[in-house]
Amino acid sequence: MKEITFILPGKDDKPVGGYKIVYEYANRFANADYKVNLIYHHIELDYKDRNLFLRVKRYFGFLYHRARHHYNAGEWFNLSSKINKVYLYRTNNRGMKKFRNSYAIATAVQTAYELNKIKCIPDERKFYFIQDFEAWNGKTDEYVYNSYKFPMTKIVIAPWLKERVEKAGNTAYLVPNGFDFEYFGLKTPIENRKPYEVTMLYHLDDRKRCCDSMKALETVKKEIPDLHVTMFGTPDRPQNLPEWYSYYKCPDRETHNKILNDTAVFVAASNLEGFGLTVGESMICGCAVACTDNGGFSCMAKNNETALTSPVYDTEALAKNIIKLIKNDELRIKIAGNGNKFIKTFTWEKAFNSFKSILEK
Structure with missing residues (x-):
């Protein structure tokens, strides 16, 4: 059975457009007889530069959210029961070995940095699903553009994002989002x-x-x-x-x-x-x-x-x-x-x- 693993940047206790799109793909891969994994984790890319108190505080924050089911994998979305949910504080080679045969999909700029460091998954099975130019929450344009240079296949949802990847000297496949025509519909003329x-x-x-x-x-x-x-x-x-x-x-x-x-x-x-x-x-x-x-x-x-x-x-x-x-x-x-x-x-x-x-x- 083919396997696909989506790496998500954190909890999903409220509706978010980017998560919604990932969940749609996850459901469809599950229905196509793929083994589908969703990895939720509390990423801290710069953890080595933070003091011990902040690192401990962040770790216990992760444990708290996990215990309170704030990583509930689509409570607001009808997620397939076939999908495997995994909760991690950080991704690393040890934690990712069980997914080494997966197509691994980074779904945000932080997760691209995490996936790029993983050695147990070959580059040809690494993918970067780009849904926005994520220069926010203290992240610079340079930080985002640098992620576009990683040796993984890029998939973008809009032409303007394809242009951003090309500006970084790389290439990307364009796959526009789909819409759920069963959830939404024209009822009033x-x-x-x-x-x-x-x-x-x-x-x-x-x-x-x-x-x-x-x-x-x-x-x-x-x-x-x-x-x-x-x-x-x-x-x-x-x-x-x-x-x-x-x-x-x-x-x-x-x-x-x-x-x-x-x-x-x-x-x-x-x-x-x-x-x-x-x-x-x-x-x-x-x-x-x-x-x-x-x-x-x-x-x-x-x-x-x-x-x-x-x-x-x-x-x-x-x-x-x-x-x-x-x-x-x-x-x-x-x-x-x-x-x-x-x-x-x-x-x-x-x-x-x-x-x-x-x-x-």
């Missing part, structure tokens, strides 16, 4: 929606630029008093949210679909996105998209075709696009219909077959 019903994702990551979306929507509200915004996300409800906002924390499947089907326009203002799953999910449900023009969104958001796009940080341009979609039903219906048709080309069957063929070359 596009033409029947109230055009002033708008939705957006709320996230604490500054790269999502929720502040820019909300600033643009303030401008829209002045021109369209009937505007109502439904916001959803994993954090607690933001404080001082205007009364013309509704907020749903961690909506379940039915509620999530209802939000996107009751909505005419989906708004997103990220300055950087690996791919932008929420844009695609909103298209599946029939929303017209007004978003910023970044590398991730551009996989799906084609200006004046499948979305109206605006420059990053330009809240006035974003507001104008939202107003256009609200005031012009013909334009909104066209953009939403084009987006709904285009997003259907992003199937999981296509993504999985491409990913699998790269491993088995």
